[in-house]
Amino acid sequence: MTAIRLDALTRTFGTVRAVDDISLTIEDGEFFTLLGPSGCGKTTLLRMIAGFSDVERGSIWFDDRRIDQLPAHQRNIGMVFQNYAIFPNLTVAQNVAYGLHARKIARGEVDRRVAEALAMVELPDHGTRWPHEMSGGQLQRVAIARSLVIKPAVLLFDEPLSNLDAQLRTHMRVEIRQLQKSLGLTAVYVTHDQEEALAISDRIAVLRGGRIEQVGTPEAIYRTPGTAFVGSFMGATNMLAGMVEASDDDTTRITAGGATVLVRGRQGAAGDRVLLSIRPETLRLAADGHDGPQLVVRLTLREFLGPILRLHATLPDGTALRVAALGGQEVRATPGAEMALGYDPAQIIVYPAP
Ligand SMILES: Nc1ncnc2c1ncn2[C@@H]1O[C@H](COP(=O)(O)OP(=O)(O)OP(=O)(O)O)[C@@H](O)[C@H]1O
Ligand SMILES: [Mg+2]
Known part of the structure; x- marks a missing residue:
């Protein structure tokens, strides 16, 4: 159970303000999407929450705990990437178990939790398979299982479906949404696909040039866009x-x-x-x-x-x-x-x- 609060976050690369003074509160259990065109700072903001990118200014809070100075593995987050980041030389079960080894968990407990995570993503009998024996959609499920196995409080997704074909994408987004709701996790989801954002989110933040253009429910963002940019970015007009x-x-x-x-x-x-x-x-x-x-x-x-x-x-x-x-x-x-x-x-x- 974790609410996320971002307070005046900023990150620059040379002369580029990738994230420019962003403040935001994401509620406990909320499915929150960062949406915007390429280069608007979505990945940078997500990586700051994950602990993979330094916070230059501002702070990040999980409930009333400030976490921006903690290393990534102490933040209790699970992260799913666009390219799956599956190790080809490890079996499916070994891939899923990966995050548990760093946490010094006993062997029997590891096996139990891996089986549980694979069952959640509907791959219960695939633990002994090798990554090259799995389809793209199955690999993305393995990546999700790997992020769930550590029992994170927060799930972070960076364009997790963009390598899948259109039909599988619409199917997987429903599954991700159901899994997140049934586990009661707080999710931050990055996409540049407007329809995906509308379909999957409780709320959406539309980003532009490192800044928040508008935050709201899918209906509010679509029907009453606050700026001409949001209006034309959110679907045809x-x-x-x-x-x-x-x-x-x-x-x-x-x-x-x-x-x-x-x-x-x-x-x-x-x-x-x-x-x-x-x-x-x-x-x-x-x-x-x-x-x-x-x-x-x-x-x-x-x-x-x-x-x-x-x-x-x-x-x-x-x-x-x-x-x-x-x-x-x-x-x-x-x-x-x-x-x-x-x-x-x-x-x-x-x-x-x-
Ligand atoms: N490590 C880096 N070094 C230099 N510039 C960077 C670095 N990471 C990001 N940037 C720049 O910061 C800006 C935001 O990048 P970011 O990857 O966050 O965008 P994005 O919204 O995720 O885009 P996309 O939809 O293409 O993934 C871009 O101008 C990018 O070139
Ligand atoms: Mg990105």
Whole structure:
């Protein structure tokens, strides 16, 4: 049972501030994800928690114990890496037992705990196998078993699924999540995959350039991104440049793409330059029978993706607009035709133009 508190953590490499004054509290038992583009500092931050990277400034606390000066093996963490870091010259059981030897645990106890850890990852009969006899997904399970065998209070994952194929990835993320919840461990998980972060996390911190851009639940980060960066990083969105025409407490009228867009609430004053974020799935087809506001667009291309029908359209001034509809819907419009799209002004997000 461990809550993690990071207080003003900083780490620089030469002129690069890999981690720049990050403060964060991760609750006991929480599945917490660090998400962001390549180079934003995810691995560096995780390695600082693990004890593999020095803390230059700030402090790290597990509950009320300060741990940033402790060596890695005294922090009670299990870590799972992208490349598995399995020793090819040791059997599966020897790999899993590895972390126990440093802890001077009796032989019988080692065997018992290795068997228990392999059972947890559903590889109960694989202890005598060699790594080259295992699939990628099985090796990643071995790596997870090895991190669990020391009975850690905190599990750290650095892109653990990125070497697996798409189907196995979605399967393994469910397993990781269930295992973490059933063991009641606090987990910090690094990924640059937005969907994986949304699926697996209790909360997500979106990082950018070594700093936290936003922290929140998956729903909050996706639906109400605090900045244009988070909005466009978290899944596809239409980001349109616009200008405020008029605003009152109920509604703001904005021109964008040669059309008028209504947004709920007062969003700045007339003449302000803004960015509008319109998620493709918030635009509704067949707006005929619906009396809310509409955008008239010209269809340029349709892509049928099975469960999703993706439409590429243009606004009156030619600005591109993407629409995502459920694949089962009947859409009669063909490329070149005009069509009306319904929308809910409450689902459009406005940011100040940069
Ligand atoms: N040992 C190091 N020496 C010099 N620079 C480093 C070192 N480790 C990281 N950096 C730099 O710090 C920044 C953050 O790196 P980090 O590995 O934490 O990013 P990341 O978010 O994990 O990226 P990725 O998604 O590509 O794994 C990058 O600019 C990187 O080049
Ligand atoms: Mg990394």
